Amino acid sequence: MSGAYDVVIGLEVHAQLLTRSKMFCGCSTVFGAPPNTQTCPVCQGMPGTLPVINRRAVEFGIKTSLAIHCTVNADNRFARKHYYYPDMPKNYQISQYEEPLAEHGHLDIEVDGAARRIGIERLHLEEDVGKLIHEGSLETAQSSQVDFNRAGVPLMEIVSKPDIRTSEEAGAYLRGLRAIVVYLGVCDGNMEEGSMRCDANISLKRVGAIPLGTKVEVKNMNSFRNVQHALEYEMKRQGRALDAGERIVQETRLWDPDKGQTVSMRSKEFAHDYRYFPEPDLPPLNVGARWIEAVRVTLPELPAARRARFMRAHALTAYDADLLTGSRALADYFEAAVAQCGKPKAAANWILNELLRELPGDDERAVAACAISPGKLAGLITLIEDGTISGKIAKDVFEKMYRSGEDARTIVSREGLTQVADAGALGAVVDGVLAEHAKVVEDYKAGKKAALAFLVGQVMKATVGKASPGVVNSLLAEKLSKL
Amino acid sequence: MLTDLTIHELGARFRLGDATPTQAAREYLARIAALDPKVKAYLTVTGEAALARAAEADARFKSGASLGPLDGVPLGVKDVFCTRGVRTTCGSKILEGFVPPYDATVVARLVRAGAVILGKLNMDEFAMGSSTENSAYFTTRNPWDLSRVPGGSSGGSAAAVAADLAAATLGTDTGGSIRQPAAFCGNVGLKPTYGRVSRFGLVAFASSLDQVGPFAKDVLDAALMLQAIAGHDPLDSTSAAIPVPDYAAELSRGVQGLRVGIPAEYFIEGLDAEVEAAVRAAIETLKGLGAKTESVSLPHTEYGLAAYYLIAPAECSSNLARYDGVKYGLRVPGARDLIDMYSRTRGAGFGAEVKRRVMLGTYALSAGYYDAYYGKAQKVRTLVQRDFQRAFERVDVIVAPTTPSAAFKMGEKEDPLSMYLNDVFTIPVNLAGLPGLSVPAGFTKAGLPIGLQVIGKAFDEATLLRTAKAYEAATTWRERKPGLTA
Numbered sequence: 001m002s003g004a005y006d007v008v009i010g011l012e013v014h015a016q017l018l019t020r021s022k023m024f025c026g027c028s029t030v031f032g033a034p035p036n037t038q039t040c041p042v043c044q045g046m047p048g049t050l051p052v053i054n055r056r057a058v059e060f061g062i063k064t065s066l067a068i069h070c071t072v073n074a075d076n077r078f079a080r081k082h083y084y085y086p087d088m089p090k091n092y093q094i095s096q097y098e099e100p101l102a103e104h105g106h107l108d109i110e111v112d113g114a115a116r117r118i119g120i121e122r123l124h125l126e127e128d129v130g131k132l133i134h135e136g137s138l139e140t141a142q143s144s145q146v147d148f149n150r151a152g153v154p155l156m157e158i159v160s161k162p163d164i165r166t167s168e169e170a171g172a173y174l175r176g177l178r179a180i181v182v183y184l185g186v187c188d189g190n191m192e193e194g195s196m197r198c199d200a201n202i203s204l205k206r207v208g209a210i211p212l213g214t215k216v217e218v219k220n221m222n223s224f225r226n227v228q229h230a231l232e233y234e235m236k237r238q239g240r241a242l243d244a245g246e247r248i249v250q251e252t253r254l255w256d257p258d259k260g261q262t263v264s265m266r267s268k269e270f271a272h273d274y275r276y277f278p279e280p281d282l283p284p285l286n287v288g289a290r291w292i293e294a295v296r297v298t299l300p301e302l303p304a305a306r307r308a309r310f311m312r313a314h315a316l317t318a319y320d321a322d323l324l325t326g327s328r329a330l331a332d333y334f335e336a337a338v339a340q341c342g343k344p345k346a347a348a349n350w351i352l353n354e355l356l357r358e359l360p361g362d363d364e365r366a367v368a369a370c371a372i373s374p375g376k377l378a379g380l381i382t383l384i385e386d387g388t389i390s391g392k393i394a395k396d397v398f399e400k401m402y403r404s405g406e407d408a409r410t411i412v413s414r415e416g417l418t419q420v421a422d423a424g425a426l427g428a429v430v431d432g433v434l435a436e437h438a439k440v441v442e443d444y445k446a447g448k449k450a451a452l453a454f455l456v457g458q459v460m461k462a463t464v465g466k467a468s469p470g471v472v473n474s475l476l477a478e479k480l481s482k483l
Numbered sequence: 484m485l486t487d488l489t490i491h492e493l494g495a496r497f498r499l500g501d502a503t504p505t506q507a508a509r510e511y512l513a514r515i516a517a518l519d520p521k522v523k524a525y526l527t528v529t530g531e532a533a534l535a536r537a538a539e540a541d542a543r544f545k546s547g548a549s550l551g552p553l554d555g556v557p558l559g560v561k562d563v564f565c566t567r568g569v570r571t572t573c574g575s576k577i578l579e580g581f582v583p584p585y586d587a588t589v590v591a592r593l594v595r596a597g598a599v600i601l602g603k604l605n606m607d608e609f610a611m612g613s614s615t616e617n618s619a620y621f622t623t624r625n626p627w628d629l630s631r632v633p634g635g636s637s638g639g640s641a642a643a644v645a646a647d648l649a650a651a652t653l654g655t656d657t658g659g660s661i662r663q664p665a666a667f668c669g670n671v672g673l674k675p676t677y678g679r680v681s682r683f684g685l686v687a688f689a690s691s692l693d694q695v696g697p698f699a700k701d702v703l704d705a706a707l708m709l710q711a712i713a714g715h716d717p718l719d720s721t722s723a724a725i726p727v728p729d730y731a732a733e734l735s736r737g738v739q740g741l742r743v744g745i746p747a748e749y750f751i752e753g754l755d756a757e758v759e760a761a762v763r764a765a766i767e768t769l770k771g772l773g774a775k776t777e778s779v780s781l782p783h784t785e786y787g788l789a790a791y792y793l794i795a796p797a798e799c800s801s802n803l804a805r806y807d808g809v810k811y812g813l814r815v816p817g818a819r820d821l822i823d824m825y826s827r828t829r830g831a832g833f834g835a836e837v838k839r840r841v842m843l844g845t846y847a848l849s850a851g852y853y854d855a856y857y858g859k860a861q862k863v864r865t866l867v868q869r870d871f872q873r874a875f876e877r878v879d880v881i882v883a884p885t886t887p888s889a890a891f892k893m894g895e896k897e898d899p900l901s902m903y904l905n906d907v908f909t910i911p912v913n914l915a916g917l918p919g920l921s922v923p924a925g926f927t928k929a930g931l932p933i934g935l936q937v938i939g940k941a942f943d944e945a946t947l948l949r950t951a952k953a954y955e956a957a958t959t960w961r962e963r964k965p966g967l968t969a
Contacts, residue, residue, distance in 0.1 A: 086821065
């Protein structure tokens with residue numbers, strides 16, 4: 001593509017709320033139960049049934065709205081959105097339309113050190129639909145079944161303004177949003193299980209042109225990586241089409257992660273007429289100032305504030321603080337470890353370099369399930385700091401801790417890994433190495449200072465890494481000067 | 484005969500030990516077996532269950548632990564209410580085979596009060612109609628003249644009470660579906676304030692207009708029925724958390740000094756002369772009882788019908804979307820694909836009137852027409868509400884005819900629009916969410932009942948009931964019975 005285009009991206013994020021019961025009935029929301037075991041006449045949309053708003057879901061919505069600087073509408077209301085699909089019990093979805101829970105917020109992101117503010121159009125509440133299970137593929141299925149366990153599960157939809165310009169910004173926005181909802185405890189942020197879903201609107205326009213280009217909606221992206229890849233693909237596809245003088249068709253496209261491309265799903269010309277109208281079975285939802293204030297006081301420290309505090313109180317770099325606060329579990333882990341060893345820099349290094357490499361994913365559950373507790377990591381750091389083990393040995397100890405869940409001191413004492421700093425004991429080893437490598441010693445004396453490192457390495461090798469590097473260095477320097 | 488008695492008369496007999504609930508249930512079931520083939524009020528008779536409930540009530544009376552005025556009393560409910568384990572058709576083919584696993588709140592409350600449910604009563608399909616001719620099963624007859632309609636949509640509920648096939652019944656009123664058939668069948672029909680009675684388990688037609696209410700043989704019975712079903716329900720967010728007064732206790736207060744409004748807009752061309760004469764005579768009777776009458780104006784009445792026929796179809800098109808053949812009820816086999824299954828099922832399952840309103844509503848809500856139709860209708864609704872608010876600053880109740888004419892013949896009104904005009908006096912009350920009641924106020928020369936409509940302030944059913952009670956006590960209309968023989 002010629003590169004002469006501005007990209008305009010807006011994201012719609014659906015987050016499943018961590019309520020115990022559904023949006024409009026008392027059914028459980030637990031994931032993975034056998035089909036249709038978590039349903040009742042209300043969420044099955046049976047005749048005569050009526051919705052009752054889940055107060056907790058509204059609270060979670062308010063909490064999130066406050067965290068992303070939205071104005072909560074004192075009077076908001078639910079509407080019906082109509083379309084026919086077998087997984088939708090009533091053939092309308094109860095959602096919010098003209099009067100959403102909250103509007104006009106923003107989220108600050110940082111990409112390559114540059115700060116950007118992404119506007120948030122609105123936040124509204126709605127119910128999820130069920131799931132179709134086809135026997136075989138959709139095209140050839142002899143029968144299809146519906147699981148309504150998910151029908152009626154509370155969702156929060158957060159719609160950004162078309163302020164996003166690059167796929168990196170889209171990724172940063174999503175990670176920021178995910179961190180917030182997870183910090184707030186309103187969503188588990190698990191994209192693979194569908195707890196967070198994202199649709200993107202993307203259009204290209206010639207640089208400097210006033211009217212927006214025709215937008216394409218991309219659905220079905222179930223990871224941050226997918227979103228970025230899909231957006232990059234669409235930018236290129238639309239850019240090439242515009243270069244070739246083609247017209248962009250307004251349509252919905254699906255991201256196919258296997259093929260690494262988006263494919264057309266339906267043209268907007270056949271788009272649904274949702275026939276929205278105010279839900280007559282629910283009175284307007286009144287969210288007064290007192291309710292908002294009661295929720296405000298429950299807000300925890302949010303990622304941005306925590307990041308700033310980590311930099312200030314623990315002297316971490318922006319990069320390290322950013323990574324650590326990207327996940328609430330990781331940040332909690334870090335703080336717990338620091339509280340016990342008092343070494344923030346070391347704790348940050350161990351977490352970011354070693355722990356994250358081992359964890360199966362950086363999500364909350366992986367951190368919580370990790371065999372090395374913050375206290376155990378602090379124990380390991382203390383052993384390094386007090387000179388009991390060397391940093392090199394510590395890495396092996398860490399590996400063993402991760403596999404077995406044992407604490408560092410147990411492993412070190414059982415395997416005799418304590419650092420040797422005794423000049424007497426090490427002196428004999430040093431003498432041996434010097435005798436064995438007379439040629440290297442000659443080189444050293446002839447001015448090849450690099451030879452010293454080789455000799456240090458030989459001593460470490462001979463002591464299986466247990467020798468204290470400081471002691472070895474001074475012993476070598478002393479003995480070489482005498483030769 | 485126990486079937487002649489009102490709820491309060493029957494209850495008195497039970498308490499005295501002169502009769503038992505089982506005897507009452509048996510008499511009613513026998514009368515249903517003998518007369519319902521003519522009247523055709525019942526879609527489903529639940530005889531066995533009724534006798535079982537009656538036996539339980541017998542035991543309560545024997546032990547002196549009766550539950551109250553409705554205990555052991557045989558009642559019927561419109562087939563629009565969900566009844567656990569009992570088929571619920573809503574007068575439609577599309578709900579064929581549907582047996583709800585839950586009771587409507589009103590049904591549960593009647594059962595908790597000890598009532599014996601005899602069965603489910605016929606109705607216009609999904610409560611759309613004014614004659615019960617739109618039932619997918621059969622047309623209910625007016626007990627006063629079997630060639631005439633009982634009114635609708637709660638025609639079965641009205642006819643059952645008129646023919647003594649139940650001591651009282653429940654119906655629903657979206658645009659007059661309790662008051663109009665009550666007027667046609669000569670009984671007391673009460674549409675409470677919107678929100679006074681729970682709609683949970685009531686198969687929705689137009690959610691913002693539907694309200695549940697009783698048909699009864701007299702005003703005291705209507706008060707007892709309302710007492711049993713009224714009050715907030717946590718399952719219905721639109722039901723009001725407003726205290727329920729003791730309606731029966733309020734009845735004796737009379738109408739001395741009561742300010743009664745007479746709306747000029749309800750005495751218009753097209754109003755049958757016999758109906759007008761009866762209503763004017765009733766107003767004189769109220770005056771004679773000490774009420775003060777005053778003219779009031781409800782200037783937007785003429786737009787009410789048009790607004791209603793946009794709002795109700797719009798809501799119905801939405802509420803009826805769930806009948807798609809996927810989950811319950813009818814599914815027409817042989818479809819090529821999903822859309823084909825939807826169309827075949829809905830095409831075969833819905834009758835002409837329902838289809839007409841679904842299409843009307845779908846159009847009224849569609850993009851580009853919303854503001855012109857639905858939005859505009861809601862504005863008219865607000866104007867109608869304000870008319871009533873203004874009138875009620877000056878008067879305590881409003882009285883008017885319930886219907887423009889007495890019961891018409893079956894098949895007489897083939898044009899849907901002329902049928903819609905039948906509800907012109909009842910619809911504004913639904914648009915405003917107010918309570919309304921129809922009480923017998925005379926007969927035409929042909930022997931057909933005429934209804935007097937009493938309209939009240941929101942949540943002031945007590946005043947309606949006491950107005951109707953005073954009038955009832957001063958007249959003898961309720962002593963007449965249709966001459967039905969097996």
